[in-house]
Amino acid sequence: MTLLSGKVLFEVANEYNFAIGAFNFNNLEFLNAILEAAEEEEAPVFVQTTESAIRYAGIDFLSGMVHAVKDRYKVPFALHLDHGKHLETILLAIRHGYTSVMIDYSDKPYEENLKITKEVVSLCAPLGISVEAELGRLEGVEDNVVSRESVLVDPLQAKEFVDKTGVDALAPAIGTAHGAFKFKGEPKLDFERLKKVKELTNVALVLHGASGVYTEYLETINAYGGDIKGARGVPDEDIKKAVELGINKVNTDTDLRLAFIATLRKLMAEEKKVIDPRKLLKPAMEEVKKVVKRRIRLYGSQGKAELFRKYL
Ligand code: G3H
Ligand code: 13P
Ligand code: ZN
Numbered sequence: 001m002t003l004l005s006g007k008v009l010f011e012v013a014n015e016y017n018f019a020i021g022a023f024n025f026n027n028l029e030f031l032n033a034i035l036e037a038a039e040e041e042e043a044p045v046f047v048q049t050t051e052s053a054i055r056y057a058g059i060d061f062l063s064g065m066v067h068a069v070k071d072r073y074k075v076p077f078a079l080h081l082d083h084g085k086h087l088e089t090i091l092l093a094i095r096h097g098y099t100s101v102m103i104d105y106s107d108k109p110y111e112e113n114l115k116i117t118k119e120v121v122s123l124c125a126p127l128g129i130s131v132e133a134e135l136g137r138l139e140g141v142e143d144n145v146v147s148r149e150s151v152l153v154d155p156l157q158a159k160e161f162v163d164k165t166g167v168d169a170l171a172p173a174i175g176t177a178h179g180a181f182k183f184k185g186e187p188k189l190d191f192e193r194l195k196k197v198k199e200l201t202n203v204a205l206v207l208h209g210a211s212g213v214y215t216e217y218l219e220t221i222n223a224y225g226g227d228i229k230g231a232r233g234v235p236d237e238d239i240k241k242a243v244e245l246g247i248n249k250v251n252t253d254t255d256l257r258l259a260f261i262a263t264l265r266k267l268m269a270e271e272k273k274v275i276d277p278r279k280l281l282k283p284a285m286e287e288v289k290k291v292v293k294r295r296i297r298l299y300g301s302q303g304k305a306e307l308f309r310k311y312l
Helices: 006-015 028-041 051-057 059-072 087-095 110-127 155-165 191-201 215-223 236-244 254-270 277-299 304-311
Strands: 020-024 045-049 077-084 100-103 130-135 169-172 204-207 247-252
Touching (some): 006 100, 006 204, 020 028, 028 045, 051 059, 110 130, 110 155, 215 254, 247 254
Parallel strands (some): 020 045, 100 130, 169 204
């Protein structure tokens, strides 16, 4: 049994200054790829589902898969709710054995974010479930008509937020964005801001919208009938720097999607006689696994499972 509270994962990563990969899944193939990769890399890991993943597959299906296979693995991992936008989803996640949740009111006024986050912490803390919240906004930084400043996290506000809510982890907006199109020009992360947030809060920090959007997958997708030209991600060096400055959980979804779709597109074009979905899904799953391993190494969590021995 290695399914642990996110609290343990956040605490250990913060204490030893590394980041744990948090990977999104909607189906068996992604979950399998993530856990197998983590096991081979001896790395702790978060497996996480969004509300739209829950709408797609059903929370009983997603959490059921995790609980069914948890004893196969020796590495410590947490089942996390990513971007929980509603209190009802938090309650649903608690009932389905999630060991960590994110309450995301980052698009609402600060006071509302503070209030709901406090409420979620008071619900989850007695159950040993960790809580992540977000400050600042990720989307539309480049298109923002007001100013970059207004959507990025305010370090002083972050300190007040962490003190007042008692969250286990905070996701500060520092210039990343979700999806495959993160930057119009050069990638620009606000490392100074990140440094200040860490100094003031000393809480575990989470980087969302962190995918690298690797060229090899873009090229394959575009070569085999796809059209995602101009996509751009966060360079690996920026991820390394963010981890050095205090990021302890890095969220990755897009990179897994790109690897999966690139493999499927190529195989569908080349293997014209195949009608057994497993012949397509297995190689796609293997490619996702490769990306998870690559990301785990980038975050510095390879081999870190041993730090959790006393919790297992
Ligand atoms: O924010 C996380 C995801 O990359 C978006 O996931 O399509 O499951 O909502 P979703
Ligand atoms: P990417 O779209 O960069 O993979 O970000 C995923 C994420 O932040 C999930 O919460
Ligand atoms: Zn996110």
